[in-house]
Amino acid sequence: MTALPALELEHASYRYGDLWVLRDLTLSLRAGETLVVTGENGVGKSTLLYVCAGLVPATGGRVRLMGRVPNPSRPSELVHHGVRRGFVFSGGGLLSNTSALGNVTLPLRYHADLFGMDEEAIEARARELLSELRVSQADFHALPAHLSAGVRRRVSLARALAVSPNFLFLDDPEADLDSATKRLVYELLERFRNDPEVTLVVATTSPELIERLGVPPRELAHGYLLGPGRSLSTLGPPAKC
Amino acid sequence: MSTSQDPLRPPRSTLPYDPRAEYRRRLGLLGSVGRSAIGTARSAAALLGTLGLAVASVGAPGAGARRIVRAVTLGQILFTGVQAVGLVSAIGLLIGATLVIQTSLMVPAADGDLLGKILVAVVLRELSPLITAIIVAGRSGTAIATELGNMKVHQEVLALVALGVDPPRFIVLPRLIATVLSVVALMVYFSVVAVLATALIANVVLGPSPVELRAGIARALLPYDLVLFVAKGVGLGAIVGWLACHYGLSVKSSPTEVPQKASAAVVRILLGCVAYDTALTALFYWLVARPLY
Numbered sequence: 001m002t003a004l005p006a007l008e009l010e011h012a013s014y015r016y017g018d019l020w021v022l023r024d025l026t027l028s029l030r031a032g033e034t035l036v037v038t039g040e041n042g043v044g045k046s047t048l049l050y051v052c053a054g055l056v057p058a059t060g061g062r063v064r065l066m067g068r069v070p071n072p073s074r075p076s077e078l079v080h081h082g083v084r085r086g087f088v089f090s091g092g093g094l095l096s097n098t099s100a101l102g103n104v105t106l107p108l109r110y111h112a113d114l115f116g117m118d119e120e121a122i123e124a125r126a127r128e129l130l131s132e133l134r135v136s137q138a139d140f141h142a143l144p145a146h147l148s149a150g151v152r153r154r155v156s157l158a159r160a161l162a163v164s165p166n167f168l169f170l171d172d173p174e175a176d177l178d179s180a181t182k183r184l185v186y187e188l189l190e191r192f193r194n195d196p197e198v199t200l201v202v203a204t205t206s207p208e209l210i211e212r213l214g215v216p217p218r219e220l221a222h223g224y225l226l227g228p229g230r231s232l233s234t235l236g237p238p239a240k241c
Numbered sequence: 242m243s244t245s246q247d248p249l250r251p252p253r254s255t256l257p258y259d260p261r262a263e264y265r266r267r268l269g270l271l272g273s274v275g276r277s278a279i280g281t282a283r284s285a286a287a288l289l290g291t292l293g294l295a296v297a298s299v300g301a302p303g304a305g306a307r308r309i310v311r312a313v314t315l316g317q318i319l320f321t322g323v324q325a326v327g328l329v330s331a332i333g334l335l336i337g338a339t340l341v342i343q344t345s346l347m348v349p350a351a352d353g354d355l356l357g358k359i360l361v362a363v364v365l366r367e368l369s370p371l372i373t374a375i376i377v378a379g380r381s382g383t384a385i386a387t388e389l390g391n392m393k394v395h396q397e398v399l400a401l402v403a404l405g406v407d408p409p410r411f412i413v414l415p416r417l418i419a420t421v422l423s424v425v426a427l428m429v430y431f432s433v434v435a436v437l438a439t440a441l442i443a444n445v446v447l448g449p450s451p452v453e454l455r456a457g458i459a460r461a462l463l464p465y466d467l468v469l470f471v472a473k474g475v476g477l478g479a480i481v482g483w484l485a486c487h488y489g490l491s492v493k494s495s496p497t498e499v500p501q502k503a504s505a506a507v508v509r510i511l512l513g514c515v516a517y518d519t520a521l522t523a524l525f526y527w528l529v530a531r532p533l534y
Binding site: 016050053054055056072073074075076078079084085086087089091092093094095096106107109110111112113114159160163169 | 290294301303304305306308309391392395396397399400401402403404405406407408409411493
């Protein structure tokens, strides 16, 4: 009996108003697999990540995470069924009225009874993660607006890792980062790429990151996800609709 | 290449050729009206969904979630209720003064009985709920809609979904509870301030003593007034919190939408509050209670 795919898209589509950004996507990832998505700016890579992670409902088709259809109005249901998502947004996505430490502890406190952690353990775990990602203690209680872009990205990563995710989605993880933070991000991604428990989906335009991950990227073009190793430049002009 | 998902709407292509212009030309008036009706129905469903999901999350499990929601609610009560006391005090005083001035112009010999009836009918039953709701809508309604709109723009709501935090429970419910409790409490406070102001100024301008005024108020009050008072407070508070959250969360991704939605929220809140207030007044006093006079 074959195991359920960890992430499954069945003829999934998405549009903003009348603009179809994703068309008829079908893909399946097993637990521990890695998907790298690339493509031009504005082609819909972030949207693809949102749909894959179940953050937005697909306009058409179906998305499943560990066999469950995500409900963006009740995301806690997925957590109760063992689906733990970590998402790093390209713009950070940190809660602006909550400190760095508060952002990292939020998912742990919200699901404290599920994770079996008390307040002390939650705070210790958050501090440990922030320290591991080299966020200075002086920044723990700062609001995101008072942090640099690089530190915000590290806090965002720490928050994504706080729940020990089995799905990790990263949108342009290396953008606007200094070289030290980039190295940190690359090391983390290599670790998760090799983790059989974590399904990794990365959207990137960085040739260096693609090379480090060592996974053939799939290009998103005109709403379609091309096969590994294929790119728009190798196809002819698109047909008129 | 697959065909469009929606057979009624051809895809908008990223290529120069756009088939939508031809589609709109062929749709005609009837089709446009029908599409408009469908859009209105969808908007109404979304509006009800915002309230329904928040209310449904009241009994949801999770002690950790409940603790967080409680903390957020207390913060919202502080901002919406406690910090509005100064403004409510000022307006209550001025309303009381205006009432006495107008009464003295129209009925110079007004006694405690007449003044009591006017206070009950005008201030306690109508002005207190409406003005309190307007104050809360102006202060907190705009702030809530703006805050939530900015959260949408900066992907904070998406981040909450990714973390497994339910947006209706974490965002909408605390604000809904806070606006309901704050409006009811502020209504009581507004009424007390307005009555005290009226009593003090009327004693100087018109003559009736505070004791006479108190007796006049007691004679004018009906048993149904308490029910109406609470029903108006709860309903008006719910309208403020509900619509402010809905319009704030309806922002898509553009920062320019935030002030537009905040403005739309306040306009609709005011309309909704006046309509609700009028409907409740009609229901209770024309259909249920015996005539006032």
